[in-house]
Amino acid sequence: xxxxxxxxxxxxHEIEVAEGQSVMEGARDNGVEGIVAECDGCCSCSTCHVYxxxxxxxxxxxxxxxxxxxxxxxxxxxxxxxxLSCQLTVTEDLDGLTVQVPAEQA
Ligand code: FES
Numbered sequence: 001x002x003x004x005x006x007x008x009x010x011x012x013h014e015i016e017v018a019e020g021q022s023v024m025e026g027a028r029d030n031g032v033e034g035i036v037a038e039c040d041g042c043c044s045c046s047t048c049h050v051y052x053x054x055x056x057x058x059x060x061x062x063x064x065x066x067x068x069x070x071x072x073x074x075x076x077x078x079x080x081x082x083x084l085s086c087q088l089t090v091t092e093d094l095d096g097l098t099v100q101v102p103a104e105q106a
Contacts, residue, residue, distance in 0.1 A: 001095040005032045005050075008106035017090045023099060024048040024086035034101035041086035043067055046074040048085040050099035057081075059093050075104035 005013045017026030027035035039045035067087045
Protein backbone atom coordinates (compact mmCIF):
# COMPACT_ATOMS: atom_id res chain seq x y z
CA UNK A 1 0.00 0.00 0.00
CA UNK A 2 1.16 3.53 -0.61
CA UNK A 3 1.80 5.59 2.51
CA UNK A 4 2.73 9.25 2.17
CA UNK A 5 5.04 10.71 4.80
CA UNK A 6 5.59 14.45 5.05
CA UNK A 7 8.63 15.50 7.05
CA UNK A 8 8.38 18.68 9.09
CA UNK A 9 10.45 20.65 6.57
CA UNK A 10 8.06 19.56 3.82
CA UNK A 11 10.00 16.75 2.15
CA UNK A 12 7.51 14.14 1.01
CA HIS A 13 8.09 10.42 0.71
CA GLU A 14 5.66 8.08 -1.06
CA ILE A 15 6.55 4.62 0.16
CA GLU A 16 5.12 1.20 -0.64
CA VAL A 17 4.56 -0.47 2.72
CA ALA A 18 3.51 -4.11 2.86
CA GLU A 19 0.17 -4.99 4.39
CA GLY A 20 0.72 -6.05 7.99
CA GLN A 21 3.69 -3.76 8.55
CA SER A 22 3.22 -0.71 10.71
CA VAL A 23 3.26 2.85 9.41
CA MET A 24 6.30 3.36 11.68
CA GLU A 25 8.20 0.45 10.06
CA GLY A 26 7.59 1.91 6.61
CA ALA A 27 9.12 5.20 7.74
CA ARG A 28 12.03 3.78 9.70
CA ASP A 29 13.05 1.33 6.97
CA ASN A 30 13.01 4.05 4.33
CA GLY A 31 14.79 6.88 6.11
CA VAL A 32 11.93 9.27 6.87
CA GLU A 33 13.46 11.97 9.10
CA GLY A 34 11.91 12.41 12.52
CA ILE A 35 10.42 8.96 13.06
CA VAL A 36 13.04 7.50 15.36
CA ALA A 37 11.01 4.69 16.93
CA GLU A 38 13.32 4.24 19.90
CA CYS A 39 11.29 1.42 21.45
CA ASP A 40 10.94 -0.40 18.13
CA GLY A 41 7.16 -0.44 18.23
CA CYS A 42 6.53 -1.41 21.85
CA CYS A 43 4.39 1.68 22.44
CA SER A 44 6.72 2.98 25.14
CA CYS A 45 8.62 5.92 23.62
CA SER A 46 6.34 8.19 21.50
CA THR A 47 9.19 8.96 19.05
CA CYS A 48 7.03 7.60 16.23
CA HIS A 49 4.39 10.30 16.75
CA VAL A 50 2.67 11.51 13.58
CA TYR A 51 -0.24 13.75 12.67
CA UNK A 52 -3.10 12.28 10.66
CA UNK A 53 -5.48 14.45 8.67
CA UNK A 54 -9.25 14.47 9.26
CA UNK A 55 -9.93 12.54 6.03
CA UNK A 56 -8.10 9.54 7.42
CA UNK A 57 -8.80 9.79 11.11
CA UNK A 58 -12.00 7.73 11.11
CA UNK A 59 -10.43 4.94 9.09
CA UNK A 60 -7.77 4.22 11.72
CA UNK A 61 -8.11 1.59 14.39
CA UNK A 62 -9.26 3.14 17.66
CA UNK A 63 -6.55 3.95 20.18
CA UNK A 64 -5.78 1.50 22.95
CA UNK A 65 -5.37 3.08 26.41
CA UNK A 66 -1.60 2.47 26.34
CA UNK A 67 -1.28 4.56 23.16
CA UNK A 68 -3.36 7.34 24.69
CA UNK A 69 -1.11 7.32 27.76
CA UNK A 70 2.08 7.49 25.70
CA UNK A 71 0.71 10.28 23.53
CA UNK A 72 0.18 12.38 26.65
CA UNK A 73 3.99 12.63 26.81
CA UNK A 74 4.54 13.27 23.11
CA UNK A 75 5.85 16.77 22.32
CA UNK A 76 3.41 18.60 20.06
CA UNK A 77 0.55 16.24 20.84
CA UNK A 78 -2.73 17.40 19.30
CA UNK A 79 -5.96 15.63 20.23
CA UNK A 80 -7.84 14.42 17.17
CA UNK A 81 -4.72 14.55 15.06
CA UNK A 82 -1.94 12.69 16.89
CA UNK A 83 -1.26 8.96 16.67
CA LEU A 84 1.69 6.68 17.30
CA SER A 85 2.63 5.28 13.93
CA CYS A 86 3.83 1.98 15.41
CA GLN A 87 0.22 1.28 16.38
CA LEU A 88 -1.10 1.75 12.85
CA THR A 89 -0.98 -1.49 10.89
CA VAL A 90 -1.12 -1.04 7.14
CA THR A 91 -4.22 -2.53 5.53
CA GLU A 92 -5.97 -2.04 2.18
CA ASP A 93 -8.14 0.59 3.82
CA LEU A 94 -5.07 2.70 4.51
CA ASP A 95 -3.79 2.75 0.93
CA GLY A 96 -2.88 6.40 0.33
CA LEU A 97 -2.72 7.33 4.02
CA THR A 98 -0.83 10.58 4.56
CA VAL A 99 0.94 11.33 7.83
CA GLN A 100 2.99 14.30 8.90
CA VAL A 101 5.97 14.45 11.25
CA PRO A 102 5.54 16.98 14.09
CA ALA A 103 7.95 19.94 14.26
CA GLU A 104 9.17 18.73 17.65
CA GLN A 105 10.63 15.61 16.00
CA ALA A 106 12.40 17.43 13.22
S1 FES B 1 8.03 3.18 18.29
FE1 FES B 1 8.00 3.66 20.39
S2 FES B 1 5.94 4.24 20.73
FE2 FES B 1 6.00 3.78 18.62
